[in-house]
Amino acid sequence: MFVGPLYHMGWYHLFYQYNPDSAVWGNITWGHAVSRDMIHWLYLPIAMVPSKWYDINGVWTGSATLLPDGKILMLYTGDTNDFVQVQNLAYPTNLSDPLLLDWVKYVGNPIIVPPPGTHQKNFRDPTTGWIGLDGKWRVAIGSKKGKTGLSLVYKTIDFINFELNDHCLHAVPGTGMWECVDFYPVSINGSKGLDTSVNGPYVKHVLKASMDDTRVDSYALGTYFAENDTWVPDNPLEDVGIGLLLDYGRYYASKTFYDQEKERRILWGWVNETDTESDDLRKGWASLQTIPRTVLFDDKTGTSLLLWPIEEVESLRLSSDEFEGVVVKPGSVVPLNITLATQLDIFAEFEIESLASKNIGKNNIIDCGKIGARDRSAFGPFGLLAIADDSLSEQTPIYFRLSDTTLGNTTTFFCVDERRSSKASDVAKPIYGGKVPILSGEKLSMRVLVDHSIIESFAQGGRTVITSRVYPTEAIYGAARLFLFNNATDINIKISLKIWQLNSAFIRPFPFDQSQ
Structure with a gap:
């Protein structure tokens, strides 16, 4: 599941869709939609389909990064013709197009392959980039070693050449594969969201991962040490995968993004079906997104987040x-x-x-x-x-x-x-x-x-x-x-x-x- 930035006409959302008649999970494409208010949407043509050896078995989860010069980059996971998970780069062909209809895959893909010691099928879902103390961009990617869930960190200056850190951002034994990792700052004494690169004494960092073994979205609050790109939870007893959930119901594969226009962080989450596949075929669709939610630090308890429907939902009130x-x-x-x-x-x-x-x-x-x-x-x-x-x-x-x-x-x-x-x-x-x-x-x-x-x-x-x-x-x-x-x-x-x-x-x- 992808979330795009605010651009020209409004909000863009790129999302999974696949052919339910096929037994091949890899028949996944990027759906594409635009909205001015994140409530009413306009469905656009398919943005990207499996077409190259590095994503022929699936164009999978990724994230957008909006660069200071206005360029937009998408890093996404591709499932190769050998069923290896690799990270790829895509970008819109025409930034002057208010609908960003056409996307192109970088000719040098894949840009990141599984590092030594990482299982080739457990290496996916790059985050939005953030800038470190040295001016280089960082992205985190979910993985595991044995039963230890973890997030790797890569550095880059151009989103083409990447360097793997010697140590991971964080790891928690016994939690299994971490999917759809999300990493972002929250202000401890404010009512506004923060850009992904913000850090400082009045900031906590949220580390969230979707637990592949248990199918829940777990998060923890902690401190990000920018000098060595590590993160430490405030409460080890409520670490990622063993503590708080973003949502205690049917909810998975969530991602946030920063809305620079309204200075807020917004959370998207996915809800899958629990009825039968034949019911899905009769409906003609399956799965949906929740109402977008704003994300703030709960300064009253100091131990959790506050998630609330975006204010635009009130425009539907009669x-x-x-x-x-x-x-x-x-x-x-x-x-x-x-x-x-x-x-x-x-x-x-x-x-x-x-x-x-x-x-x-x-x-x-x-x-x-x-x-x-x-x-x-x-x-x-x-x-x-x-x-x-x-x-x-x-x-x-x-x-x-x-x-x-x-x-x-x-x-x-x-x-x-x-x-x-x-x-x-x-x-x-x-x-x-x-x-x-x-x-x-x-x-x-x-x-x-x-x-x-x-x-x-x-x-x-x-x-x-x-x-x-x-x-x-x-x-x-x-x-x-x-x-x-x-x-x-x-x-x-x-x-x-x-x-x-x-x-x-x-x-x-x-x-x-x-x-x-």
């Missing part, structure tokens, strides 16, 4: 409904009277009311529950039932579960339970979840974006995020409903919500009217 202080008693489900429930932007805050007649103590269950939202305990679960039908035969609960009622001094989980999301028998229906920090004085809050079969859920301003891919058969279109629920046994929950109906985004085909 009418809204507000519900203030709705009390949901233990064991209750409360319907919310809204017109449609298939495309929503929901913001909800939760207050806890302990029941004096109960002996409030510690909760024995402090995770998402072995049987999900129906696994009742003293302090949860409670939250929303999205994409549900009237009879609740289909529903997707998004919920909190607490260890006690002392917010700021408690273990809190944020979860999504897909087990009853669909009556279809041939789809995956897991329970997703992760811990979410709650500070003293904070209310529990969540924002949930609902779009027919996609639910993106953000807890506490984006400290914990869960993406869900569901396939309702009953709770569709006008039959979809939204409910509040409280399956805790010892607390009432008071909930205040604002709910916006959302307009549809669009993807227009090419050619199109450029005046629109």
Whole structure:
């Protein structure tokens, strides 16, 4: 998956597409799209196809680098005719073309081949370049040695000739192959994103990798030592592959880029299907990208990132409904009277009311529950039932579960339970979840974006995020409903919500009217 820079007309996105009729994974090409707002997209002709010996079995993941002189370079992984993973260079043929329609592969490809000691099929996904203290560019590439996942660093002055560092950027034993490595700075005391080359005393660096063995996107915060191109995590117990996830749901192969116009860092992530291949063929498409998310350092906790939908998504908001202080008693489900429930932007805050007649103590269950939202305990679960039908035969609960009622001094989980999301028998229906920090004085809050079969859920301003891919058969279109629920046994929950109906985004085909 590729993300291009801001250029002329708007945002460019280059992405995987492949022929599902073929058993050869290598039949991958670069799709190509452009947008002014990252919400509405225009689909362009295919940007690049496997055509040379160095990428004949696949034009794979890579990243764009925007040079100071305005030139744009793409480094990407090619799978050769011998099934060796190599790194290649491509660039647009005409920078004056506002659509960057045509791309050319460098005649001297490949520019980087697997170094000695690296398995030839475990060497892929170059990052965006950053500039070091010596003025040379760096790129990181994912790999592994044995079961140790790692990221190699290469230096260059021209993006043609590369020199491998003697040591890797970072390595974590037992984590397996690192794919789609991402490496970038975040400001510890600001509300703006940073260009990829920024470093200094008020900066932390994020190292992220997609774990090929477990199919999750793991990250850690730490310090980048530019003098020798190494990175050290703040907390070794939450290192890459063994600690925090960018998203605790169905989410993989993410990459960020820096938006110099709005001074923000934006994260893209990929959501694959969990239904059958025959269903994909009937749909005519498979897999999608989440709503783009801004990335900031959480200066309140100091230990994690904040991921939040880009502000442009608010341009899709239509009418809204507000519900203030709705009390949901233990064991209750409360319907919310809204017109449609298939495309929503929901913001909800939760207050806890302990029941004096109960002996409030510690909760024995402090995770998402072995049987999900129906696994009742003293302090949860409670939250929303999205994409549900009237009879609740289909529903997707998004919920909190607490260890006690002392917010700021408690273990809190944020979860999504897909087990009853669909009556279809041939789809995956897991329970997703992760811990979410709650500070003293904070209310529990969540924002949930609902779009027919996609639910993106953000807890506490984006400290914990869960993406869900569901396939309702009953709770569709006008039959979809939204409910509040409280399956805790010892607390009432008071909930205040604002709910916006959302307009549809669009993807227009090419050619199109450029005046629109």
